[in-house]
Amino acid sequence: xxxxxxxxxxxxxxGHAKISIFLDDAGQVADAQxxxxxxxxxxxxCEGRPYSEMPGITARICGICPVSHLLASARAxxxxxxxAIPPAADKLRRLMNLGQILQSHALSFFNLSAPDFLLxxxxxxxxxxxxxxxxxxxxxxxxxxxxxxxGQEIIEILGGKKIHPAWGVPGGVRSALTExxxxxxRAWLPEAFATVATGFELFRRTLETHREExxxxxxxxxxxxxxxxADGTWEHHGGKLRxxxxxxxxIADHIDPADYLEYIGESVQKDSYLKSPYFxxxxxxxxxxxxxxxxxxxxxxxxxxxxxxxxxxLFRQQGHGAVTSSFxxxxxxxxxxxxxxxxxxxxxxxxxxxxxxxxxxxxxxSPRGVGASxxxxxxxxxxYTVDRDGLLKKVNLIVATGxxxxxxNRTVAQIARHFVRGDQIPEPMLNRIEHGIRCxxxxxxxxxxxxxxxxxxxxxxxxxxxxxxxxxxx
Amino acid sequence: xxxxxxVIGYGNTLRSDDGVGARVAEAVANLGLPxxxxxxxxxxxxxxxxxVSKASAVIFVDVAAEGPVAHPILRRLExxxxxxxxxxSADPPTLLALxxxxxxxxxxxxxxxxxxxxxxxxxxxxxxxxxxxxEAVRKIRDLQRxxxxxxxxxxxxxxx
Numbered sequence: 001x002x003x004x005x006x007x008x009x010x011x012x013x014x015g016h017a018k019i020s021i022f023l024d025d026a027g028q029v030a031d032a033q034x035x036x037x038x039x040x041x042x043x044x045x046c047e048g049r050p051y052s053e054m055p056g057i058t059a060r061i062c063g064i065c066p067v068s069h070l071l072a073s074a075r076a077x078x079x080x081x082x083x084a085i086p087p088a089a090d091k092l093r094r095l096m097n098l099g100q101i102l103q104s105h106a107l108s109f110f111n112l113s114a115p116d117f118l119l120x121x122x123x124x125x126x127x128x129x130x131x132x133x134x135x136x137x138x139x140x141x142x143x144x145x146x147x148x149x150x151g152q153e154i155i156e157i158l159g160g161k162k163i164h165p166a167w168g169v170p171g172g173v174r175s176a177l178t179e180x181x182x183x184x185x186r187a188w189l190p191e192a193f194a195t196v197a198t199g200f201e202l203f204r205r206t207l208e209t210h211r212e213e214x215x216x217x218x219x220x221x222x223x224x225x226x227x228x229x230a231d232g233t234w235e236h237h238g239g240k241l242r243x244x245x246x247x248x249x250x251i252a253d254h255i256d257p258a259d260y261l262e263y264i265g266e267s268v269q270k271d272s273y274l275k276s277p278y279f280x281x282x283x284x285x286x287x288x289x290x291x292x293x294x295x296x297x298x299x300x301x302x303x304x305x306x307x308x309x310x311x312x313x314l315f316r317q318q319g320h321g322a323v324t325s326s327f328x329x330x331x332x333x334x335x336x337x338x339x340x341x342x343x344x345x346x347x348x349x350x351x352x353x354x355x356x357x358x359x360x361x362x363x364x365x366s367p368r369g370v371g372a373s374x375x376x377x378x379x380x381x382x383x384y385t386v387d388r389d390g391l392l393k394k395v396n397l398i399v400a401t402g403x404x405x406x407x408x409n410r411t412v413a414q415i416a417r418h419f420v421r422g423d424q425i426p427e428p429m430l431n432r433i434e435h436g437i438r439c440x441x442x443x444x445x446x447x448x449x450x451x452x453x454x455x456x457x458x459x460x461x462x463x464x465x466x467x468x469x470x471x472x473x474x
Numbered sequence: 475x476x477x478x479x480x481v482i483g484y485g486n487t488l489r490s491d492d493g494v495g496a497r498v499a500e501a502v503a504n505l506g507l508p509x510x511x512x513x514x515x516x517x518x519x520x521x522x523x524x525x526v527s528k529a530s531a532v533i534f535v536d537v538a539a540e541g542p543v544a545h546p547i548l549r550r551l552e553x554x555x556x557x558x559x560x561x562x563s564a565d566p567p568t569l570l571a572l573x574x575x576x577x578x579x580x581x582x583x584x585x586x587x588x589x590x591x592x593x594x595x596x597x598x599x600x601x602x603x604x605x606x607x608x609e610a611v612r613k614i615r616d617l618q619r620x621x622x623x624x625x626x627x628x629x630x631x632x633x634x
Contacts, residue, residue, distance in 0.1 A: 045488070045595040060488050063516025064562040104562070111520055111559055141557075141576045145521045152521070443562065 032413035067100035068375030075371025077170020082365035088355035089172030103151025104376035110144020121431035157181035172359035218326025218411030221246035223289035232301035248321030257372035291378025293332035308339035480529035491590030509623035517563035527577035538587035
């Protein structure tokens with residue numbers, strides 16, 4: 001008879017997740033599910049609103065990745081207006097997106113994941129908490145926070161606020177970069193390069209001591225999806241969609257994001273509000289794909305900047321075709337941070353950033369508009385259908401965390417298989433599962449703000465539904 | 475360090491009363507109280523530890539999610555034992571612990587919990603939350619007067 005282990009991170013109100021691990025009769029892990037009980041009523045809430053308000057509204061969905069929603073929404077608005085936005089607006093949006101990727105990746109790597117790299121997963125919980133790693137290595141945490149502040153300062157310089165800037169609009173952006181703003185950004189660059197270099201050093205040491213984790217933390221064949229530029233270069237805002245498989249072969253290319261529904265199906269998972277997208281042509285389970293830093297580095301041919309390209313070559317030595325271990329999302333994140341800093345440095349000299357031609361004006365010229373942009377954790381789609389007055393009739397949002405949902409399930413199952421034996425739930429397994437999920441850096445808070453630190457509640461449920469064993473870790 | 479009181483109000487303003495904390499921070503900012511800096515946000519993010527460490531005292535304003543309360547509740551806060559953050563957002567005790575461990579100082583702190591009754595999608599506050607907002611602002615003013623926070627440099631990204 002099957003049994004079920006439930007890991008339930010306790011958070012506030014809504015927007016929380018839990019993990020169920022299903023055991024077979026022999027006590028071996030058969031499957032796992034990462035449930036997200038996030039409320040998805042936001043799409044309905046937006047109906048009836050003018051599409052022009054959507055960038056500002058959608059940026060308020062989430063306090064973690066507002067810029068990603070802002071930019072995808074603005075692109076959907078461009079499509080409804082059927083305009084080509086001024087080159088300056090495109091470059092400014094790109095600059096803001098690089099700031100967003102940088103600030104998000106910095107926190108994920110230096111502040112969320114680095115403590116695990118340095119402490120490992122076998123340290124008892126009391127020791128993990130009492131002898132806080134951050135207290136022992138404050139310089140690392142400070143450097144990560146500083147790098148995050150750099151990314152946020154770019155957003156603030158352009159948008160006027162770090163969070164929820166109503167700066168990106170259908171047709172372009174509201175304001176250009178100033179010379180003072182450029183100088184502030186430029187002043188950060190040496191420190192940003194140095195911090196990213198520290199991250200690479202740390203991760204190289206980590207890989208030497210975490211070979212097992214690199215092997216079992218979500219290491220399986222899957223498809224990968226991301227935006228690429230016309231020449232195959234890494235892309236984060238604009239470009240076309242590309243799917244590759246685990247051998248590195250391109251299986252679908254040059255896809256206009258507006259046609260995503262022809263390629264992406266959405267399955268609904270029981271007990272979860274999170275939709276699970278898949279590559280339609282292969283169905284499930286073969287159509288499972290991953291998005292985000294690992295996927296973007298697998299689908300692109302080059303980063304387009306020299307230092308990040310050198311790191312990309314090293315990264316690719318860890319795969320045969322594609323790099324398939326989700327543990328290497330961390331390394332991919334570092335490479336994207338490096339590319340972001342290089343691209344920011346290169347882009348700052350562009351006179352277009354100071355242009356006054358920032359916005360195309362038009363009414364509703366298309367009843368539907370799709371905007372896609374690479375958020376830090378993967379491709380984000382905003383799909384709007386409007387009436388003649390530009391009021392929204394239908395909204396569909398596909399977020400990165402949803403697209404990685406199937407891969408996260410598989411990652412949890414893979415890790416659990418190494419540690420679950422019968423009714424035993426070893427503590428190190430919880431640490432590793434938590435980190436396995438963290439590799440994807442999921443954002444579960446698009447409805448309301450989370451409350452409290454993550455606590456893990458583990459329940460072993462017998463075939464009759466009774467709780468046989470329960471472990472809670474505060 | 476600035477000789478100031480920092481008010482951090484947080485919550486999602488698209489989720490009705492859930493956003494009352496952010497709205498309290500905005501209301502306090504509009505008063506222009508001497509020695510009081512404010513920061514309104516959706517979530518508490520770890521980099522706020524920098525700002526927190528530079529304040530003399532901090533009030534975290536949030537919606538009261540623990541159950542029905544009639545009036546705003548002001549409680550003292552202590553830093554958490556661990557400054558480890560698990561996601562892109564943190565709770566007040568962890569933020570205080572981060573300020574202590576990363577920047578060497580955790581200020582005196584309180585949480586101010588404002589009554590609420592509706593956290594569904596919407597931008598309006600319920601009557602209970604509206605009343606709670608006014609009372610919360612009054613409590614912050616009282617604390618500012620009682621503790622004598624005076625004119626001082628406001629931290630660089632306060633009053634957002």
